[in-house]
Amino acid sequence: MSALSSSCSALLCCIYSAPSPFPRTLRSHSALSVTHRMASAMELSLLNPAMHHHGIAAKTASHLPVLPARRGAVRFRVRAAAAAPPAPAAKPGSPKKRGKTEVNESLLTPRFYTTDFDEMEQLFNAEINKQLNQDEFDALLQEFKTDYNQTHFIRNPEFKEAADKMQGPLRQIFVEFLERSCTAEFSGFLLYKELGRRLKKTNPVVAEIFSLMSRDEARHAGFLNKGLSDFNLALDLGFLTKARKYTFFKPKFIFYATYLSEKIGYWRYITIFRHLKANPEYQVYPIFKYFENWCQDENRHGDFFSALLKAQPQFLNDWKAKLWSRFFCLSVYITMYLNDCQRSAFYEGIGLNTKEFDMHVIYETNRTTARIFPAVPDVENPEFKRKLDRMVDINLKIISIGESNDMPLVKNLKRVPLIAQLVSEIIAAYLMPPIESGSVDFAEFEPKLVY
Amino acid sequence: MVAPATLSLRPCATLAPSRAALHRAHAHAGFAPASRPALSVSCPPTRFESLRRAATAVSDRQGSAEPSEKQEEKSRTYYFLVANAKFMLDDEEHFQEQLQEKLRLYEERSKEQDFWLVIEPKFLDRFPNVAKRLKRPAVALVSTDRNWIRFMKLRLDRVLAEQFDAETPEEALASNPAELKFDKPDKWTAPYPKYESGWWEAFLPPKSSNGTA
Numbered sequence: 001m002s003a004l005s006s007s008c009s010a011l012l013c014c015i016y017s018a019p020s021p022f023p024r025t026l027r028s029h030s031a032l033s034v035t036h037r038m039a040s041a042m043e044l045s046l047l048n049p050a051m052h053h054h055g056i057a058a059k060t061a062s063h064l065p066v067l068p069a070r071r072g073a074v075r076f077r078v079r080a081a082a083a084a085p086p087a088p089a090a091k092p093g094s095p096k097k098r099g100k101t102e103v104n105e106s107l108l109t110p111r112f113y114t115t116d117f118d119e120m121e122q123l124f125n126a127e128i129n130k131q132l133n134q135d136e137f138d139a140l141l142q143e144f145k146t147d148y149n150q151t152h153f154i155r156n157p158e159f160k161e162a163a164d165k166m167q168g169p170l171r172q173i174f175v176e177f178l179e180r181s182c183t184a185e186f187s188g189f190l191l192y193k194e195l196g197r198r199l200k201k202t203n204p205v206v207a208e209i210f211s212l213m214s215r216d217e218a219r220h221a222g223f224l225n226k227g228l229s230d231f232n233l234a235l236d237l238g239f240l241t242k243a244r245k246y247t248f249f250k251p252k253f254i255f256y257a258t259y260l261s262e263k264i265g266y267w268r269y270i271t272i273f274r275h276l277k278a279n280p281e282y283q284v285y286p287i288f289k290y291f292e293n294w295c296q297d298e299n300r301h302g303d304f305f306s307a308l309l310k311a312q313p314q315f316l317n318d319w320k321a322k323l324w325s326r327f328f329c330l331s332v333y334i335t336m337y338l339n340d341c342q343r344s345a346f347y348e349g350i351g352l353n354t355k356e357f358d359m360h361v362i363y364e365t366n367r368t369t370a371r372i373f374p375a376v377p378d379v380e381n382p383e384f385k386r387k388l389d390r391m392v393d394i395n396l397k398i399i400s401i402g403e404s405n406d407m408p409l410v411k412n413l414k415r416v417p418l419i420a421q422l423v424s425e426i427i428a429a430y431l432m433p434p435i436e437s438g439s440v441d442f443a444e445f446e447p448k449l450v451y
Numbered sequence: 452m453v454a455p456a457t458l459s460l461r462p463c464a465t466l467a468p469s470r471a472a473l474h475r476a477h478a479h480a481g482f483a484p485a486s487r488p489a490l491s492v493s494c495p496p497t498r499f500e501s502l503r504r505a506a507t508a509v510s511d512r513q514g515s516a517e518p519s520e521k522q523e524e525k526s527r528t529y530y531f532l533v534a535n536a537k538f539m540l541d542d543e544e545h546f547q548e549q550l551q552e553k554l555r556l557y558e559e560r561s562k563e564q565d566f567w568l569v570i571e572p573k574f575l576d577r578f579p580n581v582a583k584r585l586k587r588p589a590v591a592l593v594s595t596d597r598n599w600i601r602f603m604k605l606r607l608d609r610v611l612a613e614q615f616d617a618e619t620p621e622e623a624l625a626s627n628p629a630e631l632k633f634d635k636p637d638k639w640t641a642p643y644p645k646y647e648s649g650w651w652e653a654f655l656p657p658k659s660s661n662g663t664a
Contacts, residue, residue: 135601136601136602136605138598138601139598139599139601139602139605140602140605142598142599142602143598143599143602146556148552148553148556151559266545270545270548271641271642271643274641274642274643275641275642275643277643278642278643278644292548293552296548296549296552299545299549299606303602303605303606306605307605352642353642356640356642357642359640360640360641360642363640371608371609372608439608440608440609441608449584450584450585450586451533451534451535451538451584451585451586451609451610451611
């Protein structure tokens with residue numbers, strides 16, 4: 001159990017890049033040139049095992065690379081300018097201590113992943129793995145080639161106008177939102193791009209799908225980065241590529257984590273989109289209008305990971321798979337909930353109740369995930385939400401200790417019991433009776449199922 | 452049904468660049484009229500025209516045969532997924548988004564529609580083993596694009612998949628009358644309203660072949 005709890009916190013911090021809801025557009029603008037630099041940097045860092053790190057390392061600070069936007073004259077670093085405290089009142093780590101160029105990578109910061117590419121190659125070698133359903137991959141390839149959003153990510157003057165109108169705390173929150181989302185999309189781009197490159201020989205179809213998904217992610221990240229330029233800022237993605245730490249996950253964990261990441265991303269985007277469609281008075285920034293088409297990309301990406309998992313039934317059909325499935329679901333949901341509750345000003349700014357929004361996203365993602373994962377947590381049990389809410393309270397206490405004026409040693413001593421509480425809540429949530437689930441393609445009861 | 456010869460000069464409608472699309476692109480200019488008088492009158496030719504044309508050119512991709520001029524009048528294969536109407540039209544809201552996205556794309560690219568929703572499809576009579584496992588009314592997603600249907604199976608999962616050959620789209624997409632009414636969900640957690648009932652009408656086949664629209 002102690003092994004579980006330590007990996008639990010490690011995973012919590014690893015997974016976050018999933019729930020960020022922003023993906024897609026590169027083409028124009030500085031992003032392109034950045035991409036090139038980044039691609040080479042990526043190869044260095046993705047392949048260097050020394051870059052791997054596990055959970056705790058996430059706490060170390062790193063420099064977040066932000067360039068002044070080309071057109072903007074203002075010399076701000078994104079974090080320094082806008083993001084210091086995500087929501088004015090609440091954020092882990094002390095804003096006071098941050099220099100202009102320094103950012104805290106907290107447990108919940110979006111993350112970059114890397115994986116064991118050799119193992120990936122083996123997994124998708126049709127010679128070795130007879131389970132590969134090549135038909136399914138052919139079908140996916142056609143779907144990705146269709147490129148539904150080829151012409152979707154085109155900006156208009158509304159963006160700049162809306163950005164100029166936004167002032168004060170809301171402006172800060174928005175910048176942070178764009179930045180986190182851009183980072184998350186960009187991390188998808190890096191990973192998929194590299195997988196596309198590495199799998200080319202062993203499985204050209206799977207490789208091409210990865211490349212097409214990296215196309216989508218690049219568009220998404222680029223579009224977000226252009227959003228930042230409305231605020232006279234831009235993320236230096238090249239620097240980011242080099243400076244960020246990469247979290248190493250074995251392939252099977254990449255599958256679980258990215259599946260969830262894509263599906264939860266879909267649910268976040270579509271929920272925001274539909275909410276704003278119904279309540280246009282909260283439509284404060286035009287990027288949300290793009291979400292409907294945008295998130296269909298996320299959903300498709302998730303489908304691809306679903307096919308990857310099906311092609312590796314060993315990741316779906318035993319008791320270990322069930323434990324890991326529940327674990328990843330929980331990690332993603334909890335991370336999102338804690339994160340969003342720290343930034344409730346953002347969600348309230350667009351007219352959402354943060355907790356209701358998150359719970360809806362969790363319910364829906366869990367229902368979707370139950371189509372493939374062999375077990376999922378019973379999130380609709382009211383006790384689950386009560387546990388989440390207790391975690392939020394504990395997390396806020398931990399944060400406020402960080403912001404106090406106590407000596408570091410005292411802070412740590414004060415944190416210990418709270419962290420223990422948080423861990424025990426997480427474990428208790430993990431031990432709640434799960435729901436057995438999975439694709440009907442694998443279900444033993446399938447012949448009896450009524451559709 | 453008689454298709455004017457000029458139709459075949461128009462661009463063929465297919466889904467993405469697939470091998471099938473290539474075949475279609477090479478398809479013969481002009482073809483003999485199929486002889487299926489019964490349902491043809493009320494079917495707007497625009498919606499099926501290239502399908503007909505394609506039908507003559509493309510057979511199952513698995514099938515080896517390159518289409519030849521002599522095979523033109525042959526029937527073509529339809530692929531479908533089927534489940535109860537509540538699942539297809541009420542529960543799975545992302546499904547609507549997907550269909551609408553596809554329709555938008557077809558319009559942007561001037562492609563002719565090759566996918567439909569069929570309520571209580573008549574073709575279920577051919578599949579007693581499928582039919583007996585369905586709650587009714589049932590709704591099928593039908594397309595001539597095998598790959599796309601396979602992709603949709605992956606997405607929807609809780610559906611049954613099959614395929615059949617039919618001589619004409621009217622025959623393939625015929626449906627029995629059925630009334631669709633869905634109860635409001637007991638628990639609605641979303642901060643937005645549900646999609647309006649009836650969204651599916653845009654995806655039903657042209658009227659004559661559908662009993663319910």
